[in-house]
Amino acid sequence: MHEIRIGILLGVKQMVRANKWMSLLMICVVSFTFLNLVVIQGILLGITEGALESTRTQALSDITIEPSPEQGYIEHSQQLLRELVQYPDIASYSERYEELAVIEANYHVPIGGQDPDVIGVNIFGVDPLREMETVDTKSIMGEGEFLIPEERGYIVIGKHYIDRYAKDYGDMYDSLRDIHPGSVVRIWVGEESYEFTVKGIIDSKVDMASLSVFISEKDFRRIFNRADFNVNKILVRLVDKTRSEQVARSLNHSNISEDVRIKVFSEDIPKLITDVRDTFSKLSLVISSISVFVATITVFIIIFINVLSRRRQIGILKAIGVSRTTLVWAYVTQAACYGFLGIGIALMALYGYIIPYFIQNPIDFPYTYVSLYLTTYDIVFRAGMLTLMLIVAGYIPARMIIRQNTLNVITGRT
Amino acid sequence: MALIEIKDLKRYFITKSHTTQVLNGITFTIDEGSFVAIVGRSGAGKSTLLYQLALLDTPSEGTIIIDGQNTSTFSEKQFELFRLHTLGYVFQDYALIPDLTVAENILFPLHMRNIDKIQSTHMLHEALDAVDLRDKKDMFPTHLSGGEQQRVSIARAVAGSPRILFADEPTANLDSRAGRRVIDLLTKINQQGKTVVMVTHDLEYTESCSRIIELNDGVVISDTKR
Numbered sequence: 001m002h003e004i005r006i007g008i009l010l011g012v013k014q015m016v017r018a019n020k021w022m023s024l025l026m027i028c029v030v031s032f033t034f035l036n037l038v039v040i041q042g043i044l045l046g047i048t049e050g051a052l053e054s055t056r057t058q059a060l061s062d063i064t065i066e067p068s069p070e071q072g073y074i075e076h077s078q079q080l081l082r083e084l085v086q087y088p089d090i091a092s093y094s095e096r097y098e099e100l101a102v103i104e105a106n107y108h109v110p111i112g113g114q115d116p117d118v119i120g121v122n123i124f125g126v127d128p129l130r131e132m133e134t135v136d137t138k139s140i141m142g143e144g145e146f147l148i149p150e151e152r153g154y155i156v157i158g159k160h161y162i163d164r165y166a167k168d169y170g171d172m173y174d175s176l177r178d179i180h181p182g183s184v185v186r187i188w189v190g191e192e193s194y195e196f197t198v199k200g201i202i203d204s205k206v207d208m209a210s211l212s213v214f215i216s217e218k219d220f221r222r223i224f225n226r227a228d229f230n231v232n233k234i235l236v237r238l239v240d241k242t243r244s245e246q247v248a249r250s251l252n253h254s255n256i257s258e259d260v261r262i263k264v265f266s267e268d269i270p271k272l273i274t275d276v277r278d279t280f281s282k283l284s285l286v287i288s289s290i291s292v293f294v295a296t297i298t299v300f301i302i303i304f305i306n307v308l309s310r311r312r313q314i315g316i317l318k319a320i321g322v323s324r325t326t327l328v329w330a331y332v333t334q335a336a337c338y339g340f341l342g343i344g345i346a347l348m349a350l351y352g353y354i355i356p357y358f359i360q361n362p363i364d365f366p367y368t369y370v371s372l373y374l375t376t377y378d379i380v381f382r383a384g385m386l387t388l389m390l391i392v393a394g395y396i397p398a399r400m401i402i403r404q405n406t407l408n409v410i411t412g413r414t
Numbered sequence: 415m416a417l418i419e420i421k422d423l424k425r426y427f428i429t430k431s432h433t434t435q436v437l438n439g440i441t442f443t444i445d446e447g448s449f450v451a452i453v454g455r456s457g458a459g460k461s462t463l464l465y466q467l468a469l470l471d472t473p474s475e476g477t478i479i480i481d482g483q484n485t486s487t488f489s490e491k492q493f494e495l496f497r498l499h500t501l502g503y504v505f506q507d508y509a510l511i512p513d514l515t516v517a518e519n520i521l522f523p524l525h526m527r528n529i530d531k532i533q534s535t536h537m538l539h540e541a542l543d544a545v546d547l548r549d550k551k552d553m554f555p556t557h558l559s560g561g562e563q564q565r566v567s568i569a570r571a572v573a574g575s576p577r578i579l580f581a582d583e584p585t586a587n588l589d590s591r592a593g594r595r596v597i598d599l600l601t602k603i604n605q606q607g608k609t610v611v612m613v614t615h616d617l618e619y620t621e622s623c624s625r626i627i628e629l630n631d632g633v634v635i636s637d638t639k640r
Contacts, residue, residue: 316505319468321497
């Protein structure tokens with residue numbers, strides 16, 4: 001213990017009085033290595049996590065309640081909704097009616113003598129207020145506004161059904177031309193048609209949201225003749241999203257679970273996104289491993305040069321009776337101190353500038369806005385890993401030199 | 415009584431193409447309290463012999479017995495402890511640690527010996543007084559003259575009261591005045607009962623020595639006691 005204490009003392013003194021530029025270089029290498037480790041991973045995971053978070057807030061919410069596969073709607077929906085209110089974990093819910101219908105546009109004055117535009121869609125009937133409380137409707141509106149409670153005869157249409165947006169996606173979807181807020185469209189239900197004014201256009205990077213069409217539940221029940229108040233789906237937003245599994249379990253064990261399927265968000269994620277997430281996780285692992293390897297080599301070389309430049313000094317210390325343990329600890333201490341300083345500076349840059357910057361200026365990717373996705377565990381794990389690596393990179397060259405014959409070390413003889 | 419005893423000491427360096435024989439079987443003893451000068455012309459093997467005696471290098475053949483202990487059986491840890499507690503070494507080029515002040519250079523081996531702070535401070539002051547450098551204890555070695563650095567090196571070597579002090583050409587890099595001062599210091603240390611073994615090529619500095627061993631081509635060619 002005494003030898004270790006003296007080693008630490010020697011290491012600190014050598015570091016404090018070392019060449020300032022050398023120390024600065026070392027600290028910079030550690031800082032950038034650490035940032036490379038966390039930021040690259042943060043961006044890669046941010047791509048998938050950003051997409052998932054957008055899907056959660058803009059389309060699926062935390063929990064969805066659906067009818068069992070044999071039934072098209074949730075029986076005794078109103079009783080179920082009344083019971084949902086009793087759960088303190090539930091912040092809000094939005095019940096959705098859903099039916100297939102046809103929307104027709106430009107039927108008064110067909111553009112360029114063409115036939116009116118017709119699209120087949122799933123229409124959702126929602127309570128606008130509860131939908132706004134449950135889904136982030138504000139952020140998904142590209143043009144106009146979302147539905148307003150008590151208003152009748154308005155419709156909100158996803159951008160994939162609008163010609164000027166759909167062009168970006170080729171001919172994937174049928175689309176309506178020249179539709180803006182204020183345009184009038186017709187919804188065909190069987191032989192009957194109903195006119196609606198376009199209130200807004202949804203412009204979200206989440207396809208599920210951009211492929212949605214909303215009208216108010218009152219309009220919905222009227223035109224689809226749904227007088228039973230039995231809904232097709234309920235979206236549930238929780239006070240704490242991390243408790244979705246517990247809340248879903250609790251709902252499953254209650255009497256409201258009969259004839260319904262209760263799914264947490266993770267079960268509802270589109271497979272494409274989970275595949276992309278798995279791919280990026282693997283990619284992140286590969287890139288991190290390469291970064292760690294390159295960083296190890298870089299730090300090893302710098303410490304090795306540092307040790308080599310002090311080779312004679314090490315020999316002299318051995319000659320005057322300083323033990324090998326003390327000398328090894330002196331270099332391990334220096335490596336650890338460079339690690340702590342470098343990582344400390346990198347953390348300050350990360351929390352003081354980089355993370356706030358990404359929050360303010362997320363990267364615009366085709367299917368989501370990307371911020372850094374970093375958990376405390378990720379940061380602590382990488383900081384620990386880098387420190388350990390630095391200690392090893394300090395230990396090995398010191399040990400290599402110290403093990404040599406004392407005179408050889410002093411004279412530089414090999 | 416013999417404090418150091420070497421028997422048929424050989425040191426050779428083997429390369430791919432040939433073997434260089436530096437010490438060719440040296441045998442002698444050094445009594446406690448003596449002041450021994452090892453002299454000879456350049457390449458005679460003086461420094462190599464001193465390195466073996468000071469346990470900085472391992473002989474190719476032969477044995478070194480110091481204070482009754484056969485050093486050829488020592489483990490690395492025993493070498494460390496023996497160098498720390500029994501031997502002091504003064505290098506030709508001072509070999510001070512540039513990152514440490516004069517005081518820290520001297521204190522470092524004392525800290526290694528786990529000597530308490532009061533005692534080590536006392537030993538530091540004694541050593542600094544002996545070399546007349548107390549006022550420069552907080553300076554760094556690079557701010558001292560060559561003679562002063564060599565005196566610090568001597569202070570470091572003697573601060574822990576080793577039984578044997580080895581000095582490798584301690585005057586080689588100094589002018590005659592500074593060199594004389596170093597020799598006077600070594601003489602004083604010897605007079606305090608320490609055994610001093612010094613390598614020098616300058617016979618002028620051997621007048622205080624009680625014994626002069628002359629080497630040539632790795633063998634003792636004369637051994638004069640005074």
